[in-house]
Amino acid sequence: MPTSPTNKSPDLLTQLENVINLPSISSTNAAIDMSNKAVIDHLANEFESMGFDCELIPCEPPSSGKINLIATLGSGPGGLVLAGHTDTVPVDEHLWSVDPFHLTQRDGKLYGLGVTDMKGFFPIVMEAIKPLLEAEYKEPLIILATADEETSMQGARTIAELGRPRARSAIIGEPTGLKPVRTHKGIMMDSIRLLGKSGHSSDPSLGNNALDAMHAVIADLIQFRNEMKQRYQSALF
Numbered sequence: 001m002p003t004s005p006t007n008k009s010p011d012l013l014t015q016l017e018n019v020i021n022l023p024s025i026s027s028t029n030a031a032i033d034m035s036n037k038a039v040i041d042h043l044a045n046e047f048e049s050m051g052f053d054c055e056l057i058p059c060e061p062p063s064s065g066k067i068n069l070i071a072t073l074g075s076g077p078g079g080l081v082l083a084g085h086t087d088t089v090p091v092d093e094h095l096w097s098v099d100p101f102h103l104t105q106r107d108g109k110l111y112g113l114g115v116t117d118m119k120g121f122f123p124i125v126m127e128a129i130k131p132l133l134e135a136e137y138k139e140p141l142i143i144l145a146t147a148d149e150e151t152s153m154q155g156a157r158t159i160a161e162l163g164r165p166r167a168r169s170a171i172i173g174e175p176t177g178l179k180p181v182r183t184h185k186g187i188m189m190d191s192i193r194l195l196g197k198s199g200h201s202s203d204p205s206l207g208n209n210a211l212d213a214m215h216a217v218i219a220d221l222i223q224f225r226n227e228m229k230q231r232y233q234s235a236l237f
């Protein structure tokens with residue numbers, strides 16, 4: 001067990017500043033896409049000093065610099081996972097009235113890129129478990145920090161392929177306006193590409209107009225969407 005880390009560990013605001021201070025932007029635009037390694041290394045250090053066993057799990061290819069962290073306190077089957085992603089969306093600094101990479105307090109609110117969605121979740125976890133670190137754990141407490149949620153979801157994919165971590169339940173710290181949300185719609189993305197064939201303005205029938213064909217595809221998709229809307233309804237959403 002850790003030796004009373006409670007007294008020497010930094011307070012919540014310091015920990016928030018620490019994670020906001022480490023940019024970890026995910027973008028489909030390779031020019032601004034970043035590694036999340038600095039955040040993962042920081043979290044691994046902090047959780048290790050709280051007595052957790054920390055395991056770094058790189059995404060493929062390792063050169064992408066995208067890494068996941070599984071930090072475990074206690075052992076055995078079952079357990080509770082506290083999960084979150086360590087990347088943020090890109091930022092247009094000109095549209096911000098404060099520095100997005102520093103924590104700013106204003107009118108009783110905290111500003112910074114990722115304070116709410118969702119690097120700030122990890123400092124909150126650290127704060128919440130401070131009084132629990134000396135407890136005897138019947139099942140493990142597991143912190144899962146993933147990469148690339150805002151774009152490729154490569155972090156979650158890597159973890160899912162490994163089938164880890166195994167636990168009885170999980171809490172995901174995404175912002176929900178402090179309302180508990182116990183289900184998720186999920187998401188599926190796909191693309192349709194049509195290749196036309198050029199004809200001649202004197203005789204368009206010599207070619208194949210991709211726009212005409214796509215018009216039919218879109219019409220079918222709209223109909224499909226409406227059917228799905230009718231068939232799947234949940235009062236939870």
Ligand SMILES: [Zn+2]
Nearest residue numbers: 085117118174
């Ligand atoms: Zn999020």
